[in-house]
Amino acid sequence: MTSLDLIPLADADAIRHLDRLTCERQHISSLQLMERAASRCTAHLLAHYPDNRYWTIVAGAGNNGGDGLAIARQLHLRGHYITAYHPQHCPTSPDHAANAARLARLIPTYDLAAYTPPTRGIQIDSLYGVGLNRPLAAADAGLIRAMNRAAVPTIAIDLPSGLRADSSSPEPIIRAVRTLCLGCPKAALLWQENEEYVGTLELVPIDLDRNALADTPVAARWLTPAWLRDQYRPRRRFAHKGDAGRLLIVAASRGMTGAAIMAAQAALRGGCGLLTAHLPATCCSAYHAAVPESMTDADAHPDHNTRLERDIPADAVLIGCGLGTHSDTAGFIADLSTRYHDHAILWDADALNLIARDSVLQQHLPPRSILTPHPGEFARLYGKALAHDCERIPAAQTLAARLNAVIILKGKYSIISAPDGTTVINPTGNAGMAKGGSGDVLAGLTAALLAQGYAPFPAACLGTYLHGLAADLALETSAINSLTASDIIAAIPAAWRSIAVASA
DSSP states (O other): OOOTTOEEOOOHHHHHHHHHHHHHHHTOOHHHHHHHHHHHHHHHHHHHOTTOOEEEEEEOSSHHHHHHHHHHHHHHHTTOEEEEEOOSSSOOOHHHHHHHHHHHTTSOOBOGGGOOOOSSSEEEEESOOTTOOSOOOHHHHHHHHHHHTOSSOEEEESSOTTOOSSSOOOSOOOOOSEEEEESSOOGGGGOGGGHHHHOEEEEEOOOOOHHHHHHSOOSOEEOOHHHHHHHOOOOOTTOOTTTTOEEEEEEOOTTOHHHHHHHHHHHHHHTOSEEEEEEOGGGHHHHHHHOTTSEEEEOSSSSSOOOOSSOOOOSEEEEESSOOOOHHHHHHHHHHHHHTTTSEEEEOTHHHHHHHHOHHHHHTOOTTEEEOOOHHHHHHHHSSOOSSGGGHHHHHHHHHHHHTSEEEEOSTTOEEEOTTSOEEEOOOOOGGGOSTTHHHHHHHHHHHHHHTTOOHHHHHHHHHHHHHHHHHHHTTTSOTTTOOHHHHHHHHHHHHHHHHHHHO
């Protein structure tokens, strides 16, 4: 997989490397790159806070502080009222010093020791960026506490000050309502424990060198629409339903027909041409009424799945989605793994719990498998619960290698890891998806991509991205608390258009 157009999840060393290569290859100075970053941040601030005219900028001694001072100057030149604090009696980085001198020619600035919490407008935090790797000095810790007492919202530039880019951080840490992350995401911004500090995360592109982004070795990368458009496979004008892929869904148990219905509806929206669902006999009538486009194959048992009476033609198989964990079903999925060993198979929900109990099946999963665990299912497969979000990426990579399968570790920022260690993070989706049925939609949508011939890793990436994007688009007519799995399914066509139209 080429990493062109995938953005690295960068630490301090990677950021310095990317900045240096960008300056060399674009023939610009580091000060010019800083000005570009400040311009992008300023544009974002003006777009999101058009009614605000008062800004308090608190800048540190390094380049993050230089970013803040450049933002202060650009806002001043647009007629805004600026109060700027920065170190005036200690060494600073050269680019900080240059921007401090530029700003001082326009307005008075103040030493950090003179900081007073603002009572109006918006506060900009640019004390520390990715370079923080030590405990805060007492004066800086006191300043952050004072900034957190301000009666105005705070916006952090790159990282909330006090937060380390890729490790746990002791308080105090700036509590921002929004973080403008420059160029590349940083791992700590994606951890649940830091939600109260990061606020809304916005990735601000600063046009880092494209080849440098691709070549920088990192543990994981950020999914982008540009990369996904390269993976997209347009449907031929003369395609027929067989060309669009045949999907077999093995799902449901008594009381869980809805999971199969949502997976099937998502699969059809995902583009599969022919869909067959194998279900317990008592589930078939309700399923067929809800999904008339699908064929059904009734299990001999009324309440749970036990066996296939015939080979059902399929290009891919989805197993899970309300399946249940009956002992008969456990034996059945082992049989399916053998029967469809040469097919792409997506394992979801109870299928994952059954795999976790079967060490033999774990060692013999079909080579084109995708597993879609939520954190609880992941813990059962992995062998232990994860103590901290910083473990999610290496744990997903370990499990993918162990099972020789693509892993989608679901969450706010779902992690998709291939057996060779290639790992990406999905940026789409919202808290409205924290509702029953959302995982069934992801399973059906991604399985449909497998049926259409996508390889497991691109299918997992595209399915996860489209799933989250559909949920984001659904909020245009719904709300976080009201969003349902059916709303996500209804928005899948709009999500597809965002990929397909741009690829035309």
